[in-house]
Amino acid sequence: MPAPARTSLAHIVEAGRLIVHSQGVEGLTMGEVAKAVGVRGPSLYKHVANRGELIHLIAESVTLELGERLDAAIDGEDPLADLRSLAHVFRKFSHEHPEWYRLIFAPMPTEWQPAGETLARASRAMLITTEALAGREEGLEAARTVTAWAHGFLTMELAGAFRLDGDLDDAFDYGIERLGAAITRR
Amino acid sequence: MPAPARTSLAHIVEAGRLIVHSQGVEGLTMGEVAKAVGVRGPSLYKHVANRGELIHLIAESVTLELGERLDAAIDGEDPLADLRSLAHVFRKFSHEHPEWYRLIFAPMPTEWQPAGETLARASRAMLITTEALAGREEGLEAARTVTAWAHGFLTMELAGAFRLDGDLDDAFDYGIERLGAAITRR
DNA sequence: ACCTGAACACCGTTCAAGT
DNA sequence: ACCTGAACACCGTTCAAGT
Numbered sequence: 001m002p003a004p005a006r007t008s009l010a011h012i013v014e015a016g017r018l019i020v021h022s023q024g025v026e027g028l029t030m031g032e033v034a035k036a037v038g039v040r041g042p043s044l045y046k047h048v049a050n051r052g053e054l055i056h057l058i059a060e061s062v063t064l065e066l067g068e069r070l071d072a073a074i075d076g077e078d079p080l081a082d083l084r085s086l087a088h089v090f091r092k093f094s095h096e097h098p099e100w101y102r103l104i105f106a107p108m109p110t111e112w113q114p115a116g117e118t119l120a121r122a123s124r125a126m127l128i129t130t131e132a133l134a135g136r137e138e139g140l141e142a143a144r145t146v147t148a149w150a151h152g153f154l155t156m157e158l159a160g161a162f163r164l165d166g167d168l169d170d171a172f173d174y175g176i177e178r179l180g181a182a183i184t185r186r
Numbered sequence: 187m188p189a190p191a192r193t194s195l196a197h198i199v200e201a202g203r204l205i206v207h208s209q210g211v212e213g214l215t216m217g218e219v220a221k222a223v224g225v226r227g228p229s230l231y232k233h234v235a236n237r238g239e240l241i242h243l244i245a246e247s248v249t250l251e252l253g254e255r256l257d258a259a260i261d262g263e264d265p266l267a268d269l270r271s272l273a274h275v276f277r278k279f280s281h282e283h284p285e286w287y288r289l290i291f292a293p294m295p296t297e298w299q300p301a302g303e304t305l306a307r308a309s310r311a312m313l314i315t316t317e318a319l320a321g322r323e324e325g326l327e328a329a330r331t332v333t334a335w336a337h338g339f340l341t342m343e344l345a346g347a348f349r350l351d352g353d354l355d356d357a358f359d360y361g362i363e364r365l366g367a368a369i370t371r372r
Numbered sequence: 373a374c375c376t377g378a379a380c381a382c383c384g385t386t387c388a389a390g391t
Numbered sequence: 392a393c394c395t396g397a398a399c400a401c402c403g404t405t406c407a408a409g410t
Contacts, residue, residue, distance in 0.1 A: 004410095005374060030403060042404075043375050051403065102293065107345045116349050138360075140352055144342075145335065145361045152338025153330070159293045163302050166326055174324075175331040182368030190391095191393060216384060228385075229394050237384065 007037040056112035062100040067122030079132035094154040142183040193223040242298035248286040253308030265318035280340040320369045328369040
């Protein structure tokens with residue numbers, strides 16, 4: 001009657017992260033996850049309610065990792081340098097882990113969206129930086145503007161939507177400079 | 187031996203548009219499409235190679251429609267007013283047809299991405315407007331910057347990613363003004 | 373308390389047979 | 392020349408039965 005657990009939630013989420021990384025969310029089948037952790041499909045349902053919840057947990061985990069990298073990217077000395085640094089970390093993350101990146105911003109049923117706390121932690125560094133540039137009252141709107149631009153750029157880059165030619169590295173740096181200037185307190 | 191066609195490609199794409207509009211891409215099953223046009227599932231394969239191709243055709247059609255609305259939004263007299271107008275048309279489209287909007291920017295296998303011509307037509311109005319504001323040489327990069335921002339904002343809005351409060355209409359208008367100023371020739 | 377095989381509903385796609 | 396039913400592989404999920 002006891003019954004040894006042959007896997008764990010952490011183990012399952014970790015396997016899920018790897019599968020999403022290499023195959024994308026569409027490649028995340030319960031069968032693949034089960035195989036990766038060494039059980040059969042149905043056993044996963046002892047640990048997660050369904051595939052959607054597993055996707056949610058993977059998204060949370062990956063969002064936290066991005067947040068940590070963003071935190072590590074700023075030193076608070078020179079806000080404009082910090083802004084450039086944040087943008088480049090963001091872009092590097094999207095290149096190294098395009099499928100994780102897509103997952104973070106993928107539309108999800110409300111109940112499975114990243115918890116408010118997770119989002120707040122991930123946005124912390126950007127908010128600190130934009131407050132330094134735009135001032136306290138405009139900090140939040142400035143953060144949204146920069147984040148929206150960076151996210152839009154990266155999504156379009158990943159989707160291959162920039163087809164008229166020109167150098168994308170230059171276009172990205174152009175955007176950072178324009179936005180940095182745009183939000184800086186006049 | 188003749189054999190009356192009971193449906194057509196145009197009919198199928200139109201049905202697909204409606205289904206995507208109301209159920210999203212995940213709701214676009216071959217069975218639903220077939221039912222909507224009055225045939226059985228397998229018959230669809232006489233008109234499209236597979237589900238992916240159908241999604242591609244729907245995305246093209248919807249992208250063209252957005253492009254037409256953007257074209258109609260500018261008059262070329264006041265570029266800053268045109269920029270505001272373009273941004274608001276973009277946002278309105280995303281609110282009226284969130285699932286179409288998602289489809290337009292959804293990552294797709296290269297072979298199924300919107301044709302270059304389709305993209306060019308859809309970007310025309312923005313490019314004209316940013317060239318008027320930023321000058322000829324910077325027009326393309328300015329267009330990318332504005333489009334990236336608008337797209338990022340709308341994706342995040344649709345995904346419910348703006349959880350720290352504040353008025354989203356104001357945040358959108360704040361962004362337009364900041365970006366307009368940022369790309370305007372100094 | 374967790375794992376398993378069997379089973380079900382659903383979906384994309386193929387194919388031989390109809391008209 | 393296009394449509395159909397039957398069939399197959401694949402997938403998420405449930406459940407009764409094992410240990």
